[in-house]
Amino acid sequence: MTYALSTVGRFLGLLLLWWIVAGGDAAFWYYGLFSAALATALSLRLIPPVRPGVGRRAGRRGRPWEIPGLTVWFLWSALSGGVDVARRAFAPAMPISPHVARVPIGIRHPGGRRLALWMVNLMPGSLVVDEGDGWADLHVLSAELDIEASWRELNRRIARIVGD
Known part of the structure; x- marks a missing residue:
């Protein structure tokens, strides 16, 4: 579930970033979808989401x-x-x-x-x-x-x- 939420969150955030950079113009929306999907896939490969209990000590939260x-x-x-x-x-x-x-x-x-x-x-x-x-x-x-x-x-x- 964490992986799916992280993927959707990253994709939506990158899509929003593309929309802002495009000045809100939806004329080339397919470029935005493709770019956000590619950037999401790359980000998941380079910085995978942390699964519960992996990469953290028990009871420790980030600051x-x-x-x-x-x-x-x-x-x-x-x-x-x-x-x-x-x-x-x-x-x-x-x-x-x-x-x-x-x-x-x-x-x-x-x-x-x-x-x-x-x-x-x-x-x-x-x-x-x-x-x-x-x-x-x-x-x-x-x-x-x-x-x-x-x-x-x-x-x-x-x-x-x-x-x-």
Whole structure:
């Protein structure tokens, strides 16, 4: 039942988004139906709905009110990371020594796990190069950067939001 409700909800939400983008013009409604159906199928494949009891600890609920805190933390991390990358690019004294760090993925929720991997790719100077069941290999610009601490904080924040 949860899967069906999630599918219908996503489809209707995407259809509404298409209608808004189309300016309320229903002249090409079949494009909207096709686009919403395709986007729904893709979203279900990439971020499947969580079935009851899977991906959550018993009795734990997500904390969506912590999303603004994650957003602020992420924007600050991205800004400071961007400044660091720029300094390294323009100052020869700043070391650039590419390094790959294997970090544990502590999030069991599939959507939360995927979000963490996507977000770390958006942070300047880091990139996911490989992943497994409980780990990810992150490429960073320098071994001196404390990517593990940033990764743990990102995992902690997302896990609290998704209730993991």
